[in-house]
Amino acid sequence: MHIGVLALQGDFAEHLAAVARLGAATREVRLPADLNGLDGLIIPGGESTTIGKLAVDFGLIEPLQAFGREKAIWGTCAGAIFLSKDARRQQPLLGLMDITVERNAFGRQVQSFAASLHIPALATVDPGNAPMRVVFIRAPLIEEVSGNAEVLCTLEDGRIVAAQQGCLLATSFHPELSGDDRLHQYFLKLAGGA
Amino acid sequence: METQVATFEVKAGLAQMLKGGVIMDVVTAEQAKIAENAGACAVMALERVPADIRAHGGVARMSDPGLIEDIMAAVSIPVMAKVRIGHFVEAQILEYLGVDYVDESEVLTPADEAHHINKHDFKIPFVCGCRNLGEALRRVGEGAAMIRTKGEAGTGDVVEAVRHARTVLGEIRRLQTMPEEELMAYAKDIQAPYDLVKQTKELGRLPVVNFAAGGLATPADAALMMQLGVDGVFVGSGIFKSGDPAKRAEAIVKATTHYNNPEILAEVSRNLGEPMVGRQVTDIPEAELIAQRGW
Numbered sequence: 001m002h003i004g005v006l007a008l009q010g011d012f013a014e015h016l017a018a019v020a021r022l023g024a025a026t027r028e029v030r031l032p033a034d035l036n037g038l039d040g041l042i043i044p045g046g047e048s049t050t051i052g053k054l055a056v057d058f059g060l061i062e063p064l065q066a067f068g069r070e071k072a073i074w075g076t077c078a079g080a081i082f083l084s085k086d087a088r089r090q091q092p093l094l095g096l097m098d099i100t101v102e103r104n105a106f107g108r109q110v111q112s113f114a115a116s117l118h119i120p121a122l123a124t125v126d127p128g129n130a131p132m133r134v135v136f137i138r139a140p141l142i143e144e145v146s147g148n149a150e151v152l153c154t155l156e157d158g159r160i161v162a163a164q165q166g167c168l169l170a171t172s173f174h175p176e177l178s179g180d181d182r183l184h185q186y187f188l189k190l191a192g193g194a
Numbered sequence: 195m196e197t198q199v200a201t202f203e204v205k206a207g208l209a210q211m212l213k214g215g216v217i218m219d220v221v222t223a224e225q226a227k228i229a230e231n232a233g234a235c236a237v238m239a240l241e242r243v244p245a246d247i248r249a250h251g252g253v254a255r256m257s258d259p260g261l262i263e264d265i266m267a268a269v270s271i272p273v274m275a276k277v278r279i280g281h282f283v284e285a286q287i288l289e290y291l292g293v294d295y296v297d298e299s300e301v302l303t304p305a306d307e308a309h310h311i312n313k314h315d316f317k318i319p320f321v322c323g324c325r326n327l328g329e330a331l332r333r334v335g336e337g338a339a340m341i342r343t344k345g346e347a348g349t350g351d352v353v354e355a356v357r358h359a360r361t362v363l364g365e366i367r368r369l370q371t372m373p374e375e376e377l378m379a380y381a382k383d384i385q386a387p388y389d390l391v392k393q394t395k396e397l398g399r400l401p402v403v404n405f406a407a408g409g410l411a412t413p414a415d416a417a418l419m420m421q422l423g424v425d426g427v428f429v430g431s432g433i434f435k436s437g438d439p440a441k442r443a444e445a446i447v448k449a450t451t452h453y454n455n456p457e458i459l460a461e462v463s464r465n466l467g468e469p470m471v472g473r474q475v476t477d478i479p480e481a482e483l484i485a486q487r488g489w
Contacts, residue, residue: 007214007451009213009214009215009233009450010213010214010215011210011211012213012214013213014210030455045211046211046213046215047211047212047236049271050233050234050235050271050447053231053233054447054448054451077211078211104270107292108272108293108294109205109292109294110317111199112199112204112207113197113204114201115195115197116195117195135203135204135207137204137210137211138208138211138294155195156195174207177203177207
């Protein structure tokens with residue numbers, strides 16, 4: 001299995017390390033040709049405006065959209081924003097997922113936090129399914145899920161922080177910073193067609 | 195659901211999101227917009243860029259809160275601001291304003307000649323400068339969640355940035371081959387906390403994100419620092435003291451992403467207009483060197 005991580009800006013090294021721990025081959029993706037032969041792609045956390053601008057400038061928008069119509073893509077934080085069809089402001093988006101996101105929904109860095117989440121879908125890779133400790137950094141919220149997108153996880157108050165649409169995955173938090181690789185395992189299963 | 199704010203993980207986490215990016219010095223909301231549109235991953239809000247601080251002389255302090263708030267309102271990317279070394283009240287003010295990162299910076303005139311701020315006391319994360327591994331780990335010991343090599347700010351001369359990055363990264367490489375029993379003596383020698391020395395050896399890198407700063411002026415300078423092994427770059431005077439700031443800013447962002455691709459580096463380096471004038475570090479009297487501030 002070959003998993004790419006979009007390496008335009010952000011914490012792509014942390015995702016590459018998690019995927020490598022699970023035994024899949026990894027590749028940094030900076031140009032359209034880097035997508036050839038990949039089974040899945042992760043779009044990391046970072047600044048969504050930076051990632052979007054670089055994706056436009058290096059001709060990645062259409063190749064990424066074509067990739068996402070056939071293969072698995074997972075966006076964390078900035079990556080989730082980039083996958084969405086609406087981020088409530090003018091910035092380049094892939095528009096692959098039927099989700100509306102609100103950037104910096106929790107506020108500035110002082111309001112960033114760590115939390116333990118219960119993600120029901122993880123039972124498919126971990127029958128015990130203990131809560132997952134994750135961090136939210138200037139995180140977006142998934143305000144609305146429509147069309148074929150489904151809610152994967154909410155906070156206790158019902159606000160949506162993860163969604164799935166076929167083999168597309170969006171999380172507003174950062175599993176790659178926690179050392180808990182179960183969501184990466186879940187994504188690898190999606191990418192492998194399981 | 196229990197949530198925790200301001201843990202070290204959360205503070206260091208934002209720096210991890212900045213990696214592979216360019217943090218740009220800006221002195222107005224308009225410049226901040228130009229930086230954001232060029233692809234900056236964060237901006238540093240200040241009243242004068244380092245080149246002007248050098249030229250102007252006098253005491254350099256934290257910027258006017260009004261200016262910082264204007265810049266915070268103008269952009270959606272993280273905003274950083276500088277405080278003087280040891281000036282914890284300036285830091286309290288910035289925390290109240292809600293900036294995303296505080297730079298306890300040698301570019302401003304130090305307020306304390308023996309002590310840095312106890313950064314563990316704050317909810318907002320701090321970035322600090324260093325010239326070598328010992329200085330980097332002392333700052334992490336005080337609670338810095340991000341490190342930048344100092345270089346020599348406001349010069350447009352990359353030589354000190356290279357010296358400091360090579361020093362830190364070289365010391366980490368030597369540390370990795372050092373037997374366990376030599377670590378205590380080494381920690382004593384470089385005046386760094388033993389536990390952080392041990393952790394750095396185990397990780398093979400600093401325990402926090404490490405950017406390069408001080409004197410970068412061209413796309414090639416940014417790519418050079420990235421190839422040396424830093425996680426991202428700060429560009430201060432190099433952008434808004436150049437002939438065409440928007441174009442140069444965008445070129446430096448692209449060069450930081452494609453730092454290993456000479457074809458793209460050549461392309462983005464074309465027709466950039468005048469770089470900042472610059473001042474060779476070897477021509478600067480020792481007393482005027484900024485990097486030596488910090489203890």
